[in-house]
Amino acid sequence: MIYDRWPATRGHTLIVTARHVEDFFKTSRDERQAMLNLVDEAKVLLDEAYAPQGYNIGVNVGETAGQTVMHCHLHVIPRYRGDVPNPRGGIRAVIPGKQSY
Numbered sequence: 001m002i003y004d005r006w007p008a009t010r011g012h013t014l015i016v017t018a019r020h021v022e023d024f025f026k027t028s029r030d031e032r033q034a035m036l037n038l039v040d041e042a043k044v045l046l047d048e049a050y051a052p053q054g055y056n057i058g059v060n061v062g063e064t065a066g067q068t069v070m071h072c073h074l075h076v077i078p079r080y081r082g083d084v085p086n087p088r089g090g091i092r093a094v095i096p097g098k099q100s101y
Contacts, residue, residue: 011049015074017072
């Protein structure tokens with residue numbers, strides 16, 4: 001686990017695979033399980049350090065999806081009331097016009 005160098009919010013954390021593998025779909029079942037276990041650990045630490053009111057958890061796979069570092073990593077993004085004007089739709093906001101439904 002490491003903090004994101006360009007955080008979307010306070011505490012934005014990355015879960016990074018030990019083995020160099022380009023994307024989430026190329027990880028093994030064991031690697032995916034280990035990443036999810038670390039999400040649980042990150043949540044405990046982030047809850048204690050920042051007390052967020054919610055979370056987004058996500059993975060970008062490929063340049064078209066916004067992946068800029070070609071090494072598998074999972075984002076754990078703490079969310080806070082008021083951090084965006086309208087959080088409805090969550091990750092749908094990455095595609096203009098799809099956030100509100």
